[in-house]
Amino acid sequence: MSKTTSTDVLVIGGGLSGCMAAINAANHGAKVTILEKSHIERSGAAGTGNDHFWHWNPDIHPKLGWTIADMVRDISFDGEYGKTKGGYIDQELCEIVAAGTMEAVNNLESWGVQFKYDEIFPWNLQYEVPKGEKKYRIVPQFQSEWDTLNYDGRDLKKRLTEQCVKRRVKIFNRMAATGLLTKDRQIVGATGVDMRTGEFHVFKAKVVIMATGMDQSRLFTAPSGNWFNAQSPPTITGDGEAMAIRAGAEVFILQAGKTTNAGFQYMKNLVRSSGAATTCYPAGRYVNSEGETMIKHPAVREPLRKKRENVETSIREGKTPFYLDFTDAKEEEIAYAEWSYGNEGLCWVILEIMKDLGLDFRKDAFELALEPTGRLTDGFLALWINTECSSNVPGLFACSPVQFAGEVAAPTAAVLGWRSGEKAAKYSKEMEEHELDEKQIEAEKIRTTSPLKNTDGFTWQEVNLELNNIMEKYKRYVAGFNPSGIKDEISVTGIKTCLEQLEKLVASKMKAKDPHELVRCNEVINLIDVAKLMIRAAIEPEQYENSIWFLGKIVDNKPIFRKIPIKIKYPSKEAA
C-alpha cells in the first residue's frame, strides 16, 4: 500500500494562486493540503518577488471616473490581446478579477507585504489621504490608466507561507503531483512523487484545486536557446494541464501565431522580461543606436503600441541595435527604478550581477533583444473554468492554469486563487469521502515511476529536445493562419507528420538515474500530452475561421473540439 494522506481540499501547486486558495479554503473551515513540486517559500513565478500589482481601487478610481469596465477594457485591449479577432480574454472572469483586486491587496498588506509608503514621487498618481496616512505608489501600466501599485513584494511567498502554516494547512514540499484519481469521473484525490526520495504518495481528497501555474515551459524551443534561461519558472511544465486532460477536463487552446510588429521583451541574453519593461518605470527609455529616443515610457503600453513606427523606422534606417537607457534620467528616478528591480524577483539578480560586472544604469545602456516582425509565437493550453472556478469534471476546481481572465500576472492569480479556495471549500462540505480505486493507483504508480527502473532508454533531455523540434514544426505550419487575416496555406499533412512523430516519442522509453530526474521525465511526458491535444486542434482548420483558440477535450481517446468565442463585451476606447 502506498503512503496515503486524507484531506478535504487538495491544492496542487503552492505558488501565489495555490497559497491564496489554500488560505481561503482554510478560512471557510476546510482541512487543506498543498502539494508543491519546489519549496513553497520560494516557488513559482512570484518566488523571488513581484514589484507591481494591477488593481481597481474603490476609494480612488471612481473619483477619477474609472469603472471596473474601464479596467477590463484597459487590459483586454492592451496590445495584441484586443486586436486578435474575437479576443481571448474572458470578460466575465476579468470583471471578477478586477473587482477582487482591492481585497487581495488588503489581505496581502495585513499579512505584512508593504504596499503603502510615507513618500510618493512626482511620477506617481497624486491623491489625497487624511494627514499622516501612508500612500500607494500608483503608476500607469496598460494604456493610460493609473491602475498599478509599485510595491515591495520580494518576500511575498514567505508571507503567504506563514498564513498557510497559521491555518494548519499541511504542506508537502518537493512533492510533484503526477495524476488525478477519479471514481466514475468524480475527482477523489491525486498521486505524487517525492522529488528527493522517489517515494510514491496517494492523496485522498473531496475536491482538488489545480494551481500549477500558467505555463508549459520547455514545450517549445526556449527563445534564449536554453530552457533554464527563462522568464517563467522552467519547471512549470504543463503538469496540471496534462493531469486534467487525462481526467477528461475541457481545456482552452490558443494556437501558435505570428507577430505583426517588432517588439521587445528582454535585455539581450538575460531573459527576465520586466527588466526591460514595467520595472524600468519611470525613467528607462528605449533608444536606437544613435541614442535617439524611440519610446519614452516602455512600462506604459499604449505609447509603446503607438510609437512602434519609431521602432520600425529605426530598423529601416539601420539604427540598430536598440538599448534600454537610463543615463539621462534624474538620480531620484533611477533610484526608484532600482528599488523596483530589487523587488522584482529575477531582476534583483540583475542588480547583483551589475555590481559584479561594474555596470551602472547611470552610465551604461543595456542592449535589448529585438523580436522581429513575423516572429512565431508559442501555443498555449489551460483548463476551462466557469465563474465558480469549477472545471467540467466534478470535484476539479482550478485557478491557474485557466483561460485568460486578465493579464497573466499576480492579480489574476491572487483573485482566482482566493475565489477557488472559497468555492472548493463549500463544495467539499457537501461531499462524502469516496473509496479509492486501488487498480487505478497501481497503474499510476507504474506509469510514473518506471523510468527509475529502466537502465536503457532516453534521458529526459533527449526526449525534451525532440519534442521541441516537433513543436517548432507545428508552429511553422499553423502560424500561416494566425493572426487571422493572413491566410497562408495550412499544411495538414505537415501537422499530421508532427502528430505521428509525437506518438512515436510517447512510445519511447525514458530512463531516470534518480528521483530528481524521474520528475523531469514526468514533466516531459506531461508536455507531450499537452502537445498532442494542441496539434489535434490544428488539424481542424475550419476552427480558424472565427478564432485562434478552441475548447477541446479527450473522450475515449478521441479529441473533441467545440468553438465558442469569448465575447469581448467592451469595445476599445477608440471604437467606443
Next chain:
Amino acid sequence: MPPIIKDNCIACFKCVEICPTDILREGEGKPVVAYPEECWHCGACMMDCPVSAIKLDLPLWMRPVTKKVKK
C-alpha cells in the same frame, strides 16, 4: 555558472531546502550543485543565505551586452 559556495558557508542548508529547480544537495558538510545545467539563476539561494556565502556568476551567454554612454 551555477552558484559558487564560498568559505564562509555555515552549512545551514537553507539553499538546499528552497532552490526552486531542486539542483542543490547536501554533500560532505557543504551544499553541492548536483544539476548545474538546471540553474535558473533566480537568486533565491542568495536571497535566503544568512551569511551571504553564495555568489552567482552568469555564464558568458547570459551576460548583458552594454554600451558605455557616460564615463
